[in-house]
Structures are given as C-alpha cells and as structure tokens.
Amino acid sequence: MRVIDLALKDLLQIVRDRRSAFFLGVMPILFTFFFGLVFGSSAEGDPRLPVGFVIHDESDALSASSQTLLEASDAIRPVLLEGNDADSAAESVRDGDLAGAVIVPVGFGEQALAGEKPRLTVIVDQNTPAGQTASSAVQAAMTRLLGAVETARLSAEAFEAREGFESEAARRAYLDEALALASEAWLQPPLTVAVEQSGAAAEEGEEISPNVYTQSSPGMIVQFVVFxxxxxxxxxxxxxxxxxxxxxxxxxxxxxQVIAGHVLAMFLVVFLQQALLVAFGQLAFGVDYMREPLAILLVMVTLALWVASLGLLIGAMSKSEDQVIMWALMAMFVFSALGGAWFPLDVTGKTFAAIGHLMPTAWAMDGFQNIVLRGLGLSSVLLPAGILLAYAVAFFALAVWRFKFE
Amino acid sequence: MHKNFGDVYAVQGVNFDVQAGEIFSLLGPNGAGKSTIISMLACLLEPTQGDALVMGHSILRDPMAVKAAIGVIPQDIALYEDLSARENLNFWGKMYGLRGAALRQRVDEVLGVIGLAERQKGRVGKFSGGMKRRLNVGIALLHKPHVIIMDEPTVGIDPQSRRNILDNVKELNQQGMTVLYTTHYMEEAQELSDNIAIMDQGKIIAHGTHDELVKIVGELDRIDLTINAEAGRVLERWQATEGVHQVSAENGQLTLLVDDSNVVLPRLFESASRGGVRITSVEIQEPNLEAVFLHLTGRALRD
Structure with missing residues (x-):
C-alpha cells in the first residue's frame, strides 16, 4: 500500500508541474503533425505524386477514361486543374507543387477513335526523380488507354463488317461501350506479379490504407515518452x-518499496502518456492502432517498463534539475534518431538499421509499425516486446546499482 | 556503537541509556558524532560495530518496529514544497501506516498543534521558515510515536521560532513522549534536559544530569574577557598566573576557568597592563556546561 501511496504522491507532484502538460501532451502532438507534413503532403494522406490534369474538351469520351486510368496508378494521382490553363500547370510543375501535368487537347478522343495518332502534352521536369516517375506513370496509363481505344475500334470494325450499324449514333454507342469495357479491363489485369521477401517466410500483412502519420505518430510517441x-x-x-x-x-x-513506488509512478506516467497519444493518433491522425489492440497494449506496457527504468537511472545519476534535463535530452536525441523515431530505418541502409536496432526505441517502433503500417498481427510484436522487456530489466538493474538515498 | 566512514571514526564506542519519559540531550560541537548516532538510531545507517535497542527493538534485527516507534525531526527541513501542508501531512501519515478517518482526524489534530490549521491548503513552498519548521515537527508527531528524535531542530532559525520549538519539546515530553535531542547550544541542553551526554570527537566524554556535570568543574569560576589586542599577547602570561586553571581564545574572546574570580581578576588586569594590553570587557559566569566542556577538552563548545 505504501508503494501505491508513494506513486500517487509522485503523480500529484508531476501533475502540479506546469511543464508536464507541455512535455507529455502538447509537444508530441505538435511534432506528430509537423513530422506528418514532412513525410507526407497536403493530399489528406495520399502519398502518390500529384499530376495536373487539364481537359480542353469535357465532352470528349476519352478524357474520362484517361482520368480513370491515371487514378488507378500506384505512383501518381491526377489533380483536375480548373481553368484548363496549360501555362499555370507548367508553372506549378516548375514550382514543385505538381510532379507533372497532362494536357488533353481538343479532338483527342476523336483522333484516337479514328485510328489517327493524337498528341498529348505532358509537362514534367526530367531532371527530378518525381518528374521521371510522373512521366513513366503517365506514359504507362496512356499506352493502356490507346490500347483500349484500339481494341474498341477493331471490335467496332469487326461488328460493322459482320452485321453493320443502323446509324452513326449506334456505331458511336457501340464504340463507347467497347472503350469503357476495355478500359475497365485494364483496371483488373489478368496477370499480377506476386513479390515475396527472400529468406525466411514473412508473415503476410493485412493491407493498410496509406497514411503519412504511420511514421510520425509512433515516432513521436517513442521520442516524447523518453523526453x-x-x-x-x-x-x-x-x-x-x-x-x-x-x-x-x-x-x-x-x-x-521506495524504489518500487517511484518506478510505478514513472510507469503510470509513461503508460498514460502513450494512451493519450495513441488515442489522439487514432482519432485525429487516422493511424489505426486499434486494429490489434492487444498487440499495441503489449508494446505500450513493455515500452513503459523500459522508459520507467531509464527514468529511474536518470534520477539515480542526476544531482540537479539541470542534469536531469541534460540526460533526458541526450537520451531523447540518441534513442530517437538512431531508433527510427524521426525517419524509417528501412530507408537508411543495412549498417545504420543494424546500429539502430541496438536501441530499444527501434524495437518499439517495429512493434508499433508492424501493426499500423505493415498490417501484421499480435505475433509480430512478441519479439519487439520481449527485447524491450530485456532492456527494461537491464536498465532497472543498472539504476538500482547506481541509486543513492543521500 | 561504533561507526567508521573509511578511516574516519565518527562514533567510537558510544553507550548510553535513555529512560522512558525523559528528555535526553546529546550536546557537542559540530562533528562530534551526534547526527551519526541519530542516523543509526533512526535506522538510516548501520553501526560498524554494536547495536541499539529502541523500545526493546534492535535497530539491526527489527528496523521496521524501531521506525514505527520513533518520530524523527531532521535537522534540515524535509518537506514536499509543491504540496500543501495538509497534503504533506496526509502523505507522511500514510507512510506511518495511518489510513482513512484515523488519518484525517490525526492530521486535523496535528495541524492544530503546530498552528497551521488556517494555512493547511497553502503550498509549503510559499511558507515562511518558521512555518516550515513547525510542519517539519508536526510530521514526526502524526503516528504518536513513543520516542521523538530531534536532530538540532533550532539551527539557523529566528529566536521566536526557536522559543516555539523548545516549548513544543517540553509539551511533547509532558504528554509522555521520550525525547532524544541533539544540540550544540549549551543553553538548550541546560533548559530542556533531564540527562545530558557531552560528546566530542565521536565519544561521550561526560554523562549525567546538569548538576552532576557541573560538579565536574567543581567550584571553578568562568570569566569571559575581551582585550584590545591579539589574544596571543596575554595567553601564555595568563596561563601562568596563579589561580588560573584553563585559558582558551576564540574570535577575540578569552575564556578562563579560575579558582576565585575576585582574587584572580586583579592579577589578570595587572598582567595585561604590564604587557601593554587593555581589558575592554569582563563577564563572570557561574559554572555551566560550557565550562565543563572547556574543562574536559581544553576547547570552547562553540569551537
């Protein structure tokens, strides 16, 4: 009972400290938002490159089909530009607001359906990776479109040769229907390529909707529980x-009992802070922590145990408030930067990722991201949670060894 | 008990009894070993050798029973400044095992005793030094301990708060509590104590009631003098003067133990005059604990 009384006293003191609300809640939420912006864009979570789409003839049947095919791209997303102004589209590409722009001229559809070679204007900066990606994606989509047009046209010619059309309107209706079917067929290609990871069989994850906060939300949780x-x-x-x-x-x-009381207080603070940030991430940023609540709970508990042990160690080593801040800052920078809280370790290369995984924070990030990013299940967090627990035991032992009562 | 810190012998073979219901003082200069003894009796430090029994419980074998029987008032004010007076008392009461209605009632009583009932919701960090000192005392009374241990509770406080604490000690004692009090103020030990142990360099050098201790110096008078020159100019001369037993000098003041001040004082004036030194003030005192300490150690208690 005295352990709980001591922990409650600590919590009361922490709540009284005006800095607490700032460090525990406000800062991590602001930084989650900020890092989300850095990693994503303003497109409400769509990570694909924006490509401007200008249609000069809205009655053109092919314009809608080309937009549908561009929408289906994994790399780009069409942004319909109002005003149909090619100059402003080019300016947006130059400014970097768009990765590219596609200008569909008047008569594009008619020329294509007549078997001619229509010209489509694509504006990109070939010197940038985004421009090159946009260019390739537009070309792929347009190749599919013209393939569909050719299919529709040949089908119409074959039908006309065999049965004939009653009128030009009937011919046009046939062509439109054939084009729509051919375009739709491209959206569900008969051949798909399955990519498997080499080596040990990886657990297959559920498909997760893209969200730029799947990095920054768990990242800032990990960073600010340490700080x-x-x-x-x-x-x-x-x-x-x-x-x-x-x-x-x-x-x-x-x-x-004194040590246990203080560790309990630190554990509760860290756990409640995580609960707040997870709830905020789920509700405000759309990061789906609750698709595997038990797994997330396991990561939260083991992370809180490790951080509480780290807090005890910092409290044991520090003789003044300045030293506490210094150690906490140092721990935050080292564990966050190396542990993948700021940027995914997947993009850093083998060596950095290996060094990063010496940090308990990297395992906490793995635990969170296995759920919210990779779509994996409870079993995927057992290893990260186990390693966090081992770190908690090691840090606790070190803290108790260093702890001075005077 | 003995207590060593490496090569430093802080307490060397100290042995004493405190009777139930008495005020017992450990009197000695800074560094005499008083606080080390208190720390051992409060189970904060383990003796290097020896043991002590508090209310029949060994500090080594049954420290939890010892802690439950004592209330320690530390020399430093040890309070949570970001909590209110009531929150402090609530917390410390829980540490002493009080709960629920009993805790609330006891906190109310203590707030009344220490005169902080009106300020119970105030943040301790904003209290005056005297108020903090009273709350510091109140915490040790929460569980109605058999023994109160006070480690130099009047160091660094104003005369009014000091008076208040000394009155509190007497009141607690009248309520039946045994008080173990440490101080380097001779007047406090003299005023409060039933029994006094005088300590120096980790040892008890004298032990008894005030009257018994004063008898150690017999019928010697104590004379405090100031002169208009450095003490060294008269020190040797006065030590050799007939009727003078001991001379010590500190901060421009000379303290002498003499047979009969009426006879010796004219000799001191004459000796000073011959050396070209003028005596600027004289005070003759009855034999007291200061004189005892001077007699036993050759140094003033305040050294």
Missing amino acids: GLNTSAMVLVLERRSRTLQRLLTTPITRT
Whole structure:
C-alpha cells in the first residue's frame, strides 16, 4: 500500500508541474503533425505524386477514361486543374507543387477513335526523380488507354463488317461501350506479379490504407515518452535534494518499496502518456492502432517498463534539475534518431538499421509499425516486446546499482 | 556503537541509556558524532560495530518496529514544497501506516498543534521558515510515536521560532513522549534536559544530569574577557598566573576557568597592563556546561 501511496504522491507532484502538460501532451502532438507534413503532403494522406490534369474538351469520351486510368496508378494521382490553363500547370510543375501535368487537347478522343495518332502534352521536369516517375506513370496509363481505344475500334470494325450499324449514333454507342469495357479491363489485369521477401517466410500483412502519420505518430510517441520522463526523474532528484528521500527511510518503508513506488509512478506516467497519444493518433491522425489492440497494449506496457527504468537511472545519476534535463535530452536525441523515431530505418541502409536496432526505441517502433503500417498481427510484436522487456530489466538493474538515498 | 566512514571514526564506542519519559540531550560541537548516532538510531545507517535497542527493538534485527516507534525531526527541513501542508501531512501519515478517518482526524489534530490549521491548503513552498519548521515537527508527531528524535531542530532559525520549538519539546515530553535531542547550544541542553551526554570527537566524554556535570568543574569560576589586542599577547602570561586553571581564545574572546574570580581578576588586569594590553570587557559566569566542556577538552563548545 505504501508503494501505491508513494506513486500517487509522485503523480500529484508531476501533475502540479506546469511543464508536464507541455512535455507529455502538447509537444508530441505538435511534432506528430509537423513530422506528418514532412513525410507526407497536403493530399489528406495520399502519398502518390500529384499530376495536373487539364481537359480542353469535357465532352470528349476519352478524357474520362484517361482520368480513370491515371487514378488507378500506384505512383501518381491526377489533380483536375480548373481553368484548363496549360501555362499555370507548367508553372506549378516548375514550382514543385505538381510532379507533372497532362494536357488533353481538343479532338483527342476523336483522333484516337479514328485510328489517327493524337498528341498529348505532358509537362514534367526530367531532371527530378518525381518528374521521371510522373512521366513513366503517365506514359504507362496512356499506352493502356490507346490500347483500349484500339481494341474498341477493331471490335467496332469487326461488328460493322459482320452485321453493320443502323446509324452513326449506334456505331458511336457501340464504340463507347467497347472503350469503357476495355478500359475497365485494364483496371483488373489478368496477370499480377506476386513479390515475396527472400529468406525466411514473412508473415503476410493485412493491407493498410496509406497514411503519412504511420511514421510520425509512433515516432513521436517513442521520442516524447523518453523526453517526458524528465518530469518524473525530476521528482526523484528534488526528493533527494530536499532530504525527503532520506526522511522517508525513517518511516516504516523499505528501500525496495521506495524504489518500487517511484518506478510505478514513472510507469503510470509513461503508460498514460502513450494512451493519450495513441488515442489522439487514432482519432485525429487516422493511424489505426486499434486494429490489434492487444498487440499495441503489449508494446505500450513493455515500452513503459523500459522508459520507467531509464527514468529511474536518470534520477539515480542526476544531482540537479539541470542534469536531469541534460540526460533526458541526450537520451531523447540518441534513442530517437538512431531508433527510427524521426525517419524509417528501412530507408537508411543495412549498417545504420543494424546500429539502430541496438536501441530499444527501434524495437518499439517495429512493434508499433508492424501493426499500423505493415498490417501484421499480435505475433509480430512478441519479439519487439520481449527485447524491450530485456532492456527494461537491464536498465532497472543498472539504476538500482547506481541509486543513492543521500 | 561504533561507526567508521573509511578511516574516519565518527562514533567510537558510544553507550548510553535513555529512560522512558525523559528528555535526553546529546550536546557537542559540530562533528562530534551526534547526527551519526541519530542516523543509526533512526535506522538510516548501520553501526560498524554494536547495536541499539529502541523500545526493546534492535535497530539491526527489527528496523521496521524501531521506525514505527520513533518520530524523527531532521535537522534540515524535509518537506514536499509543491504540496500543501495538509497534503504533506496526509502523505507522511500514510507512510506511518495511518489510513482513512484515523488519518484525517490525526492530521486535523496535528495541524492544530503546530498552528497551521488556517494555512493547511497553502503550498509549503510559499511558507515562511518558521512555518516550515513547525510542519517539519508536526510530521514526526502524526503516528504518536513513543520516542521523538530531534536532530538540532533550532539551527539557523529566528529566536521566536526557536522559543516555539523548545516549548513544543517540553509539551511533547509532558504528554509522555521520550525525547532524544541533539544540540550544540549549551543553553538548550541546560533548559530542556533531564540527562545530558557531552560528546566530542565521536565519544561521550561526560554523562549525567546538569548538576552532576557541573560538579565536574567543581567550584571553578568562568570569566569571559575581551582585550584590545591579539589574544596571543596575554595567553601564555595568563596561563601562568596563579589561580588560573584553563585559558582558551576564540574570535577575540578569552575564556578562563579560575579558582576565585575576585582574587584572580586583579592579577589578570595587572598582567595585561604590564604587557601593554587593555581589558575592554569582563563577564563572570557561574559554572555551566560550557565550562565543563572547556574543562574536559581544553576547547570552547562553540569551537
């Protein structure tokens, strides 16, 4: 009971500290939003490159089909430009607001359906990776479109030769229907390529809707639980400095209970902070933590245990408030930067990723992202959680060894 | 008990009894070992050798029972400054095992005793030094301990708060609590104590009631003098003067133990005059604990 009383006292002190709300809640939410913007775009979570789409003749049947095929691309998404202004589209490409622009001229559809070779204007900056990607994607979509047009045209010619059309309108209706069917067929190609990871068979993940916050939300949780512990470690330092820690030992409480009470308080702070940020990530940023609640809970508990042990270690090593802030900052930068909280370790190369995985934070990120990014299940977090637990035990042992009551 | 810190022998074979219901003072200069003894009795430090029994419980074998029986008032104010007076008392009461209605009632009583009922919701960090000192005392009373241990509770406080604490000590004692009090102020030990142990360099050098201790110096008078020159100019001369037993000098003041001040004082004036030194003030005191300490150690208690 004394352990709980001591933990509740710590929590009361932490809540009283005006800095707590800032470090524990406000800053991580702001940084999640900020990093989300860095990794994503303003397209409400669609990570594909924006390509301007200008239609000069809206009655053209092929315009709608070309837009549909561009929409189906994995690399680009068409952004319909109002005003049909080619100059402003080119300016947007130059400014980097668009990865490219497609101008569909008047008569494009008629020329294509007549078997002529229509000209489509594509504006890209070939010197940039985004421009090259946009160019390839537009070409692929247009090749499919013209393939569909050719299919429709040949089908119409064959039908006309065999049965004939009653009128030009009937011919046009046949062509439109054939074109629509051929275009739709491209959206569901008969051949798909399955990509498998070499080596050990990987767990197959559920498909997750793209969301730019799947990196920044767990990343900022990991970063700010480490930094947020400076408020709880501070309580420990102030207790030692005010001699209340020593006075505690004149009451019927053991040294083990004193340490347990402080660790419990730190664990609760970190866990509640994570719960707040996970809830915020789920509701405000659309990161789907709740698709595997048990797995997320396991990662949260083991991360909180490790961070509480780290907090105890910082509280044990620090003699002043300044030292607490210094150690907390150092821990935050090292564990966040190397542990993949700021950027995915997948993009950093083998060596950096291997070094990063010496950090417990990298395993916490793996645990979170296996659920919210890779669409995996409970079994995928067992290893990260186990490693976090091992780190928690090691840091706790180190903290107890270094702990001074005077 | 013995306590060593490496090569430093802080407490060397200290042995004493405190009777139930008495005020017992450990009197000695800074560094004499008083706080180390208190720390051992409060189970904060383990003796290097020896043991102590508090209310029949060994500090080594049954420290939890010892802690439950004592209330420690530390020398430093040890409070949570970001909590209110009531929150502090609530927390410390829980640490002493109080819960629920019993805790609330006891906190109310203590707030009344220490005179902070009106300010119970105020943040301790904004309290005056005297108020903090009173709350510091109140915490140790929450569980109605058999023994109160006070480690130099009047260091660095104003005369009014000091008076208040000394009155509190007497009141607690009248309520039946045994008080173990440490101080380096001779007047406090003299005013409060039933028994006094005088300590120096980790040892008890004298032990008894005030009257018993004063008898150690017999019928010697104590004279405090100031002169208009450095003490060294008269020190040797006065030590050799007939009727002078001991001379010590500190901060421009000389303290002498003499047989009969009426006879010796004219000799001191004459000796000073011959050396070209003028005596600027004289104070003759009855034998007291200061004189005892001077007699036993050759140094003033305040050294």
